[in-house]
Amino acid sequence: MRQTILAVLSLSTIAALLTGCGGDMVLLNSKGPVGQGQSNLMMTAIYLMLLVVIPSVIMALWFSWKYRASNKDADYKPTWAHSTAIEIVVWGVPVIIIGILAWLTWWGSHKYDPYRPLESDKAPLTIQVIAEQFKWIFVYPEQNIATVNEVRFPEKTPLSFKITSNFTMNSFFIPQLGGQIYAMAGMQTHLHLMADQPGVFRGMSSNYSGYGFSQMHFKAYSVTEAEFTQWVDAVKAGKGTGVNPEAIQKGILDQAELATLKDGDRSKHQIEALVHRAQAAGDAEALAKAEAMKPFPNKPHPVTYYSSVEPKLFETVINRYMSNYHGADHSATAEHGSQAHAANAHATASVEE
Structure with a gap:
């Protein structure tokens, strides 16, 4: 009973x-x-x-x-x-x-296959998503801009997300718009979504990926087409803070800038443990190395806008992890741009199909 x-x-x-x-x-x-x-x-x-x-x-x-x-x-x-x-x-x-x-x-x-394009009389908006170390990077290849921890798109427009990771495996999820899909290094996954009306939706990582996992959340803004165009023009002109005063406006997102977006080396507790272990062992070299480490952040990375993006940055991130399969380093974007693009097409052919 x-x-x-x-x-x-x-x-x-x-x-x-x-x-x-x-x-x-x-x-x-x-x-x-x-x-x-x-x-x-x-x-x-x-x-x-x-x-x-x-x-x-x-x-x-x-x-x-x-x-x-x-x-x-x-x-x-x-x-x-x-x-x-x-x-x-x-x-x-x-x-x-x-x-x-x-x-x-x-x-x-x-x-509701995430790879299945949505039926609409409007052309889809392509957004490339990179799961970086405890943050999300969004690249708009057609608009040639990028953002960190914020994504904007026009309402009633199909969204074609192309997703990869420059870190460990993660999961991209905007609950009110659709299901999650994994972001994996060296691979490209797809997700098609659409918002029926303007609004602000919560985005997150739904896959535990380390001590900074709880900081991997962002806001997804569904706006009118006019507002989206105004925002894109403002970001390209270096005036994105006029739309979002809390954001940080920067110039180009290239390989050098991308490298700076990796926050920290270990958690605070891990670094303290490494320092304690090195002190106990009397290992000066290990102690210096541990003390030089930066802890993971305890708050989300601020929203950042980039007025331009290095060509084929998204493809370069994928190819960086595919060099072992193609017998060469495909991370270069200047001399080997065309070769990297071909390698990426081959590496992700099975996923695209």
């Missing part, structure tokens, strides 16, 4: 949360066709499973009451062993529900 009461309370709590009483649940407050579709699939699956859960809870309560020790009028059948009707219900209903869920899973996997 105690377990039954706990089950009822748990279901009541979940129901309250799903109806919005628990606050702004972003997964159920979608602002785009992909996020809305995925949210509908999730709720459909929950409703189907409740077809089993709710009757089971009701019957458990009813059976406990009807066959309680004080009820002398309840039927007593110690030799009862089988009921065809019960077997049909117990096995038939779950089989039907599982079949429906299987079909929904197959249909939803194809309908």
Whole structure:
């Protein structure tokens, strides 16, 4: 009886949360066709499973009451062993529900495939995403600008995100617009999203990647086309702070600038442990090396705008990790630009397909 009461309370709590009483649940407050579709699939699956859960809870309560020790009028059948009707219900209903869920899973996997372009009368906006050490870098190849920890795009316009990592494996996620997808060094993944209306959405990393993981969040701004054009022009002119006063405006994002975006070498506790170990061992060289390390930041990297971007910067980041497969260093962008581009096309062909 105690377990039954706990089950009822748990279901009541979940129901309250799903109806919005628990606050702004972003997964159920979608602002785009992909996020809305995925949210509908999730709720459909929950409703189907409740077809089993709710009757089971009701019957458990009813059976406990009807066959309680004080009820002398309840039927007593110690030799009862089988009921065809019960077997049909117990096995038939779950089989039907599982079949429906299987079909929904197959249909939803194809309908909301992150690699599948969205249908629209507008041309998609391409945004290249680089997961850097505890921050997100967004490159707009068509506009020739870049940002750190902020992304802006026009409403009702398909977004084609091309994603990689210049660090450990990570996961790119804007919950209100759609599902997450991994960012991996030496690889390129795709994600297609769209916002139905203007707004500010929370973006994050949904994959633990180290001590600075909690700092990897950003704001995604859905704005009108006129506001987007105005913002792009302001950033290109070096006046991005006129749109966002809290941002930092810089010039070109090239390889040298990209290298400065790696924050720290170890966490504060790791550095202290290395210093203590070197002192205990009397190793002056290791001590000097440990003391020279910079700790990971304890707050997010400030929003930064770049008025221009080094050509093929995104491809260069991918090729840097593919040099072992092609027998050469493809990180150079000047002398070997065309070769690096060809190597990247080969390395990511399977992903693009």
